[in-house]
Amino acid sequence: MPGPVSKPHIRPNRGYGRWTPFWFLAPAVLTLFIIGIYPTIFAVVTSFRRYNIARPRDGFPFIGLENYTSVLTDSTFWASLFLTAKFYVTVLPVEVALGLMIALLLHKTGMGFLKSLARVTLVVPLATTYAVVGLIGRLIFNRDFGVANWFLDRLGIGALDWLGSQTGAFAAIVIMDIWQWTPFCALIFLAGLSMVPGEIEEAARLETSSKWAMLKHVQLPYLMPGLTALLILRSADVLKLFDMVFVMTRGGPGSATDLVSIYIQRVGFRIFDLGTASAQAILLLIITILISRLYIRVLYKEVN
Amino acid sequence: MRLSSGKILHAIGLTAVILFTLFPFYWMVSASFKTQSDILASPPVWLFAPTLDHYREIFADSKVLGAVGNSLIIATATTALAVMLGAPAAFALARYEFRGKSDLWFWFISNRMKSPIVLALPVYILALQLKMLDTHLVLILIYLTFNLPIVVWICTDQFKSIPPDLEQAARLDGADQFTIFRKIYLPLGAPGIAVSAIFSFIFSWNELLYALVLTRRDVQTAPVVATSFMSGYELPWGKIMATGTVIVLPVTIFALIVSRHMVRGLTMGATK
Numbered sequence: 001m002p003g004p005v006s007k008p009h010i011r012p013n014r015g016y017g018r019w020t021p022f023w024f025l026a027p028a029v030l031t032l033f034i035i036g037i038y039p040t041i042f043a044v045v046t047s048f049r050r051y052n053i054a055r056p057r058d059g060f061p062f063i064g065l066e067n068y069t070s071v072l073t074d075s076t077f078w079a080s081l082f083l084t085a086k087f088y089v090t091v092l093p094v095e096v097a098l099g100l101m102i103a104l105l106l107h108k109t110g111m112g113f114l115k116s117l118a119r120v121t122l123v124v125p126l127a128t129t130y131a132v133v134g135l136i137g138r139l140i141f142n143r144d145f146g147v148a149n150w151f152l153d154r155l156g157i158g159a160l161d162w163l164g165s166q167t168g169a170f171a172a173i174v175i176m177d178i179w180q181w182t183p184f185c186a187l188i189f190l191a192g193l194s195m196v197p198g199e200i201e202e203a204a205r206l207e208t209s210s211k212w213a214m215l216k217h218v219q220l221p222y223l224m225p226g227l228t229a230l231l232i233l234r235s236a237d238v239l240k241l242f243d244m245v246f247v248m249t250r251g252g253p254g255s256a257t258d259l260v261s262i263y264i265q266r267v268g269f270r271i272f273d274l275g276t277a278s279a280q281a282i283l284l285l286i287i288t289i290l291i292s293r294l295y296i297r298v299l300y301k302e303v304n
Numbered sequence: 305m306r307l308s309s310g311k312i313l314h315a316i317g318l319t320a321v322i323l324f325t326l327f328p329f330y331w332m333v334s335a336s337f338k339t340q341s342d343i344l345a346s347p348p349v350w351l352f353a354p355t356l357d358h359y360r361e362i363f364a365d366s367k368v369l370g371a372v373g374n375s376l377i378i379a380t381a382t383t384a385l386a387v388m389l390g391a392p393a394a395f396a397l398a399r400y401e402f403r404g405k406s407d408l409w410f411w412f413i414s415n416r417m418k419s420p421i422v423l424a425l426p427v428y429i430l431a432l433q434l435k436m437l438d439t440h441l442v443l444i445l446i447y448l449t450f451n452l453p454i455v456v457w458i459c460t461d462q463f464k465s466i467p468p469d470l471e472q473a474a475r476l477d478g479a480d481q482f483t484i485f486r487k488i489y490l491p492l493g494a495p496g497i498a499v500s501a502i503f504s505f506i507f508s509w510n511e512l513l514y515a516l517v518l519t520r521r522d523v524q525t526a527p528v529v530a531t532s533f534m535s536g537y538e539l540p541w542g543k544i545m546a547t548g549t550v551i552v553l554p555v556t557i558f559a560l561i562v563s564r565h566m567v568r569g570l571t572m573g574a575t576k
Contacts, residue, residue: 018402020396020400020481021396024393024395025393025396027393028389029393032415035449042430046425046426046429051429053429105314106318111314111318114315114318114322117318117322118322122325124326124556125329126566127510127555127559128329130512130527131510131531132527132548135332135534135545145345176328179324179325179328184570187566233570233571236416240417242512243513246513261421264421265513268424268425269428277425278425281419281422284419284422285418288417288418289417292410292414296414300413
């Protein structure tokens, strides 16, 4: 029987038909469809309605694009997106720089015990419940007895009303995010560094004693895929960021830490304007889809 | 043996890393053993007489115990479901070629990026209409939106590494695909399945947003209850930090078990 040579021999008995993968996939796909896609479609429909459950007497009439026009002209929504972007460009360079330094320290030979201890402790921030990170932040950045102010005092800087001031609150969530996610960057870079073939590294070390030249010419190419992954993943994560900030500041004081997910949550579940909140969420989803398309295009090239 | 300055710097750097990563965690745990007046002391107290009062208090508090129980039920159930649904899907993705496979694959991955607020709004309305608010089931199901992709990803990777000769041999013996999945892939893929289950448990245990908006009183999870203590005039800091410690400790242990796979779990394998 003629057939493509590369395909494995397929026997026509039970469990070998072309529908076999379907049966294995169907439960997962169906479930994700019901709990993921269907609510998303429902959110799209809701975004075209007036849907304020605090005022049920108004009913839930379709109002076309009204929610979208009001969201797109809502300066608070734009401000929250802008603040999210500002948060991203503030935390990321620090996380990348610190993460790279930590990775280089862990990659260096010697100090076996300290190194494995440090490697293990990196996992702790990553596993810490995001809401609990927020609770710890409330404790550390307390104006009256927080240890952050004690550190400032040691450095000769006066105490700050961290969570009570606009700049302080933003700085506090930035610091907690850096604490939690720098290890992630470090582990990704460490994985990159361990991909550099040993002989190349050895040869380069004979050529130059400059750490900088080593990093730039030998190690950097191996760090680039990780860096790209970080840039994209962290942008999606910052758009998702809710738990830690909600617990620490609820978006305040004023709108100092009102990141986009916090703002949408407030419109939806404090003002109960689910129509407007859905329109905002759909716009956020569109941004996220663009980001994940980018992620897939850049990092999974070889799959296609 | 003489220590060079480079070695000393290396040691100092590594020590700084350890202090940096452990300090907030240490500060929470130490606060949970301090009396309220030691916590409120300024400058902060570094050496103190530890007390177990806050732990006695939370272990006698039915709200905290109930919340930990709810978290346990929800995280375990959603993890079990994610593995039951995800492992067969991973088998199909690892072993078959079919049309639309890469699209399906990317769809699974893109779930990693989505903000929970996007689903929280419609799921809230749907759960309200179906009278499912404040039930374990609604959280168990919604957590599948991020657990299932994790399980599918990690298991696919694991299943791909199983040598195909084993399968060929089983086929010659007349085994059908379901038997091959059960008798070869499940046992040999067990390490990967376990890692994916641990990740799924950690992410479900840590989740706050869905739990906050989809529960009321009966099925509040541990993070929700811990944050609910954060209101009122004088905050019960010791109790809050003891609850925080109790929440974080189990997942930290789990995370240490899978620490080698942490990067894979968090990036969905973009970096090996």
